[in-house]
Amino acid sequence: MAIPPVSRADFDQYFTPNYAPAPDVLVEGHGSRVVGQSGKEYIDLAAGIAVNVLGHAAPELVAVLEAQASKLWHLSNAYANEPAIALARSLVERTFADRVFLTNSGAEANEAALKLARRWAHDHHGADKYEIVSFNGSFHGRTLFTVSVGGQEAYRTGFGPAIPGIIHVDYNDMDAVGSAVSGRTAAVMMEPVQGEGGLVPADPAFAHRVRELCNANDALLIFDEVQSGVGRTGSLYAYMDMDVTPDILTTAKGIGGGFPIGGMLTTDPVAQSFVIGTHGSTFGGNPLAASVALEVLSIVDDPSFLGEVVRKAGLLRTRLLAIGQSTGAWSEVRGKGLWMGAVLSGDWEGRSKDIAGAGFEAGVMVLRAGANVVRLAPALNIPDEDLEEGLNRLEAAVHSLG
Template sequence: MSDKSAHSNYTRATFDEVMVPNYNPATIIPERGDGSRVWDQDGNDYVDFAGGIAVTALGHNHPALVKALKDQADKIWHLSNVFTNKPALELADKLTKATFADKVFFANSGGEANEAAFKLVRKYAHDNFGPEKSEIISFKQSFHGRTLFTVCVGGQPKYTEGFEPLPGGISHAEYNNLQSLEAIISDKTCAVVMEPVQGEGGIVPATEEFVKGVRALCDKHNALLVFDEVQTGVGRTGHLYAYMGMGVTPDILTTAKAMGGGFPIGAMLTTDKIAASFVPGTHGSTYGGNPLGCAVSNAVFDTINTPEMLQSVLDKSAKIVARLEEIGKKYDVFSSVRGRGLLLGAVLNEKWQGKARQFIEAGWQHGVMVLVAGMNVVRLAPALNITDEEIEDGLNRFEKAVASIA
């Protein structure tokens, strides 16, 4: 091995040499993790409130997940969808038993799960109503993935600039504004797509009135309701899926992120009637439903889907919110703290508009990892099993970080 590739020589500068410049990562290079703690190459430790962007829902190095991965690694990794496999059937069985859904399609990511959902709503409408019923409505500030189709359904124009011509037949209403949706929905609408809590758009929960109104408008116009639960799913809000706490059932639900606890996997869930439009050959995925991913996801699902775990998410949430509000008041930085469960956003006040990134960077300096959700919201999405001690230590570090800039 040449000196050039020796381990100690990999730094943030290596990224600039060898990686496409679409990310701007930290100078820290994390090397190992345990629970909600991470250590970098230099041995510094950090409390992880970022959770790999709501992905590592059981923290790092969780014994049940490590065991599932190792056990399956000794058996079979990949087959393709010419065959099926036991871990995939087991996981689909669990997902359908625990939710409204009858059928599951496996993918590798949230973007792919959404791509499948958006193709399915058009195919279903085409099969059942004809080709005119093809329009998709989603909401401004929403985020649904990075493929060309999903980024267009997303409501943030900055992500589509320079990629024109864009897929058509997509429009955007105002989130939490029923009149705005009512004004554009019609019998040509095949689906309304929404996040129960807007994630990248600033951690904005849907109001109960809004979500029920959206469901009613979809029913009135024979449009399907798609819930993008990529970020809110698998226990994040204190329910297995957020829709379960909203008194509304979608027709299609997408899930990923926490579903694999860090192993790439996603899924689209729907009913028998709607699933019937995906006949053999209409859609597919080489890796989707591979035994390795499904084995890990089974372990994640079994660990999170218990009344105790889901209740503890709500208890921990209340603790974190109270402390964040206290920090916000003390240093005059946050106007409010919002979200559901362990998907939380501390909203910067007038004085701090546009400066969310400063809080992330100060966090790194003080040994805590947090996220942003846009320019004006500091986002926390820690592991659902984060301990009280890790919460306290992390929030103490976060307070020091805030103090250092405020």
């Protein structure tokens, strides 16, 4: 059955009103170019919020998905399947981890990480060790546990009591984290670079201090690499460049290249607290998702691919700084790899939504990270000419508002 005719107005009629998407309905994408119902073509510098690492409809992923689609779609976790086993092994071989739990999204991966940390602390230290230390400005997803741990109060307001036992302190504040972590701490959860919080990187000394505090208090360090992972910063996972290794790492977004999948990675001793029956997911480990993710990892985790990410990141930063100069909208560009935020200043403060809207009008898709940061997270294989053209359109859009 073909999809019956639908319009952008139908979106507002049939969906719960918690989203406000751009005015066109997007129908097809190839590489870093997407076409809307209006017939207009957009350059995608958002990549589905840092998801489509190989662009839209990447031929390698289409081939893998089609092959798996005619073979085996779903079983449940009562039965093992080949793509999921191969994916878990691939993740273990490429990272610090010994074991993997597969999910469908970042929030579910974080939910699993937090539950595992509390269960591990309970098993090894008793019922009083359950506190989670996390950071103001952080984002970990939209389930009740993850909005409770996340450092953005707006996302937990009005949903009844948050999950108890969570302490929020300022990111990169050594003293504050030093007083928050104690013998009652089960885990510290942090993003190596706060993404939704505005592309704020952890100071290297701060990340080391958090690791030391976890060691000293027998608490687990959870790195949320849902947005920073899978090549985004120029290494497979951001921790690999930091000389700090977590006990638990969560991944999602980019790992499926656009197919929904996430995962929680951990060491063998910690994993032992997830004994049979303690946690689960109907779709986690789905063969379609796992086969795509296996292919994404094998393409991205290659020195020449990651080297190109770093080279393109240089182009992105230089051009963003030049746009900031020509428009006066920003002077600071933060972030790493193909993941950068232009920090609005002066009269432009608070206008990221206007800029994203004007960008779409001008034919480029960009993201926001709060009211004050225009965020770019293009496909990791975006052609140089598309990156250049997208940034030209962004510059024109900012000028049109000035």
